[in-house]
Structure formats: C-alpha cells, structure tokens
Amino acid sequence: MAKITLDNLAHSYLRDPKGEDDYALKELNHVWNDGEAYALLGSSGCGKSTLLNIISGLLQPSQGRILFDDVDVTHAPTAQRNIAQVFQFPVVYDTMTVRENLAFPLKNRGADANYVSGRVQDIARMIGMEAELDRKARGLTADAKQKISLGRGMVREDVNALLFDEPLTVIDPHMKWELRTQLKSLHHEFGHTMIYVTHDQTEALTFADKVVVMYDGRVVQIGTPQELFERPAHTFVGYFIGSPGMNVFDAEIDGSTARIAGTTVDLGAPYGALRGKTQVGVRPEFVQLHAGGEGVPARVRRVEDVGRHKIIRLDVDGQTYSAIAEEGHSVPAGADRITFDPEGINVYADDWRVAPESRMGEAA
C-alpha cells in the first residue's frame, strides 16, 4: 500500500505537442492518499483512462513524475510497480480453470503453494465463485469472467494500489450493486488505495471517499460527494453530477445581486468584480416554483414523475431548465415564477466557481 504522488504530470499522444489542446492529460499535481478509495469520474475521452494507464505504467507520461510513497516509478515497468488493475472488459485466461486464474499472479511471483491455495479459497469466497473453482474460465458468463478479473486483482495482499478501469460496464445492473458493495467492504477490510475510473456518477458517488472529476484532460474538482453536489467548482461538475444536472443561467453579477432574464435575484452574499462570462448555477433541488409574485419568469413545459420526486422542465427566456418537486409536493397551479434557495446558489466566471467575498478562503 502506498501514497501515490503525481508531480507536474502531463501526457500527449502526439510526438511533438504544440499547444495545450494537444495534451490528452493536462498538467496535474495530486496526491492519492494511502488507503483511500477514489473515483475518477468524467465523460468518455476526458483523459481518465490515460491517467490510470500512466499510474499503472502501461503508458509513459510526456512530462512529470509519479512517486509511490517516495520512490520515483515514472519509468518503472508495470511489473515492478506492484499494482493490480481490472479492465473494462473481462480479461481471463480461457484455458485455465477459475482456480488457476486466481492463483496466476501469485504463482508468477513464486508464492508458497499452501499460501496460494488458501488465498485463492478466500478470494473465491469473496467473489462468490467457490463452487466454480474447477471449471474452465472459457464459457463462463461475462459477469463471472469479470468477477474472476476482480478476484485476480485482489488476490495479492501487498499491492500498492488497485486500479479499476470501468470494471462494471459489462455487468448486469443487479450484479453491479452487489459487486460495488463487495468492493467497498473489501476496501474497508484491507485498506488498499483504490482508484476507480467510471463515467457513471452513481458508481463514483457510492464507491468513493473522494471523487476526482475530470473534464477535457483536466482535473476540475476533487471532493467528497457532498462537496461535488453543493459546491461544484466548475459548471461541468454541476452539469455532470446530479440528475438532472445543475441549471446554469447567464447572469450579470453586481455585488450581491444578479440579473437573470431581466429579473434581479438576491445572491445572499457579495461578489467582487468578476471578469469573463458570468453565470449563476442552481441545482434543480434548490429551485422553487410560485404562481405570481417575485422571481424569474418561467413557463412549465412538462412534468416528469420519476417516482421519488417530480422533475419539472421549465422554459426561461427560451432555454430549458429543471426543478425538482419532492414527493408529496405538487406543482402550484399556474406557476410562472421561480426563486432560488440562497444556499443553493453558486456563481461562475468563465465556468469556474467564484467564492463569495464574505466567505473568502474557501476553495474556488
């Protein structure tokens, strides 16, 4: 187990990168604390797999260093890094039995036979495949194969880190829950440093202590699920996390008020002079509907009942936004105004969050 430090790390797939756009992974400094579970969240092509492959040593970064604890492993081959990785598609050795598959990483490292068989038994119990231990891996379902891959990743006790590259993509939904829960309990049990790449926010939020959100080759926010929900550091985080995502209104900011669609809205705190494109972000959970009175004029387009709550699709100044009405609350008849809960308001300049002046010092 190890602390992993990324020092000035960047990667480009081009031989001779010119501008920032040529980098699949933009310059990054980050420390993955020993024993924490991280989720690396982002849409496809945002550089998260690139980052993971650099950590596992399958890819050499164009610049910067990687340290495991305090040892520079930037140019160390994968085998020397002592990490385990589980891939998106199940990788099993077809001609081997399940038992041989699980024992493979240990045997290759010359582990003692008694230890190997005990360890394989433990892992098989964990992934629930004790009954299938002597079956050939070929011909098993994708679920079972991916469980073997997970098991092979966890069979070594001394790994520096466990990396997961969207490992549950091919798994049935009900199995996803089970495996994710298992992973989480394994993490509690053994305290491995885990990095879990996914584009599924539910997966990221339920699995990880800290979620690292990536966008366009850049890490835009690192935080607990709650921080990502309440204070998205970038409009992408607001949009990507939450269902539906955060509403982002173009606004003119003036001190502690904003003008949205011709209406003045109180921001609850003063903001300094802002440069660039200014926007106000409000999650649908913090949007209230009223009939008449104060607020930004809005037209209700449709109401989607998703069971636990209702999602109201709104039209403000030609743009579509959403609000959420909790179970039991109904949409007021003739609703044509929206107001925002002050604690749910975030202000953005050029897509990055700006902290209010009275609360300076908070991470922007």
Added chain:
Amino acid sequence: MNKTVNQKAWFLVLPVLVLVSFSAIIPLMTVVNYSVQDTFGNNEFFWAGLEWFKEMLEDERMWNALQRQMFFSAVILAIEVPLGIFVALNMPKKGFWASFCLVLMSLPLLIPWNVVGTIWQIFGRLDIGLLGYTLDAIGIDYNYTQDAVDAWVTIIVMDVWHWTSLVALLAYAGLQSIPDAYYQAAKIDQASRWKVFRYIELPKMSGVLTIAILLRFMDSFKIYTEPFVVTGGGPGNATTLLSIDLVKMALGQFDLGPAAAFSIMYFLVILVVSWVFYTVMTNLDKRDAK
C-alpha cells in the same frame, strides 16, 4: 422460434446443385465406373466388381506411396506450423513495416505451383542453380537428382518456402484480434513471455490454427505439381508421392481400373483424416467450454 417452412427454397439451391454435379459428382461417378470395370480399349467394358480394390490393397506399391505421403505431410506440418507461428509472433503489429511484411509474406502464395517447382528445380541444379552450385562449391555433397535424402530435403524446403506464409498470415490474423488489455493484464500479473504465449496467444490462435493445419494437411496430402516438376518422383521412387504414383498409373500405364480404385481410396483417406481431425478439434473446443 417460429420458422417459416417453404419448400420452394429448394429451387434456390438448384443452380448450385446442377453446377456441382457437373463439376464434381458426375466426374467422380465416372471414376467409380472405371473402378468396378475392366477394359481392353474399343470402349468395351467388363464387370470387375471389387477386384481392382482388392488388387490395390494387396499391392505394395500403393502402400509405399501412402507411407511416403504420410511422412511428407507429417514433416511439413511439423515444420510449417511452429515456424509460421514464430514468424507471426515476430511480425510488426502496425505501421509501414506491418504492411510490408504482409505483402512480402503473400508473395510465395501468389506464385503458381508449376512455377514454384521450376524455380526450385533450377535453384537446386549443380551447374546453373544458385543453391546447388553454392553448396557444391563449399564442399557439401548435394545432388537432388541422384540422392534420395537430398531430393526429400529439396521438396520439403520448397514446400516450407511456399506455404509457411499461409500459416503465418492466419496466425497473424489470430494474434491481431487479441485486445491490448490481455497483454496489459499479463504484465500486471507478471506473466513470463512463455506464459503469455501459452495462456493468451496460443488459445486465441487455436481457431485459426485448426484451419491452418487442416488446409496444410489437405493440400500437402494431394500435392502433385511441385515435387513432380522438381524430381519427377525420383530418384527411383524415392519422392513418388500418392498423386504422382496415381498419375503414372492412370496416364503412364493407362491402367484405368486400378488407378480409379486407387484414386477413390486416396479420396477416402483425405476425407476420413480431415473429418477425424476436424471432429477431434471441435470436440476439444466444446469440452473446454464446459
């Protein structure tokens, strides 16, 4: 599932059936016809029953040819399959050199059989052949027209030169279909090069290798032109393979009856061996899957 049953579909198969019967079934039946009759020319035929078959089965000549044929196929399979895999493993995976190698590997496959035979026939000659002359010059006693072992070495090397590419190309296709994640996982599992080959590459190639072995077996078992052009079956009968012997009997001696019986048995041997081989290989596959 509810399948539509429509007997009219047979009409769609009819053209193929007609073509195949003219190109394969009817000629085969004429061979069957010859094999059970005796003729002294003048288009007069006498019923001979299974006599020719009996005669051929008791004839050492056919057994010897069969032995040589088995030996030939075994040797070229034992060389071409491992060598083809080895070449495929060492070919570049992508880029200019990958295409270059593919073209280079395909070249021998594009050359007609009799040309291949002629190339090697000349290549091995002591007076003007590059190979024969050079070997002779450096003091190696080589003469494929006089020495049986030299003749065998020549036709085997020729076949290896001509056909290893096919195995290599098929194996290469099998290798290319292995996702990168397998190699990455192997690195992480600290698998040795041999284990990567044994547990990843070989299992993933097994399908195409089955085809390669089957094709090479069938082709080598009925090989005619190349060795015939090079050695003519000699020296003596040393390289007289089944097909060469068959042609000698049918067209040289004009023994139509025995030759027809011979060719039917020859055909059956290829059919049975291929079928056994194919069934065994696919059953192994199925057993593994259980």
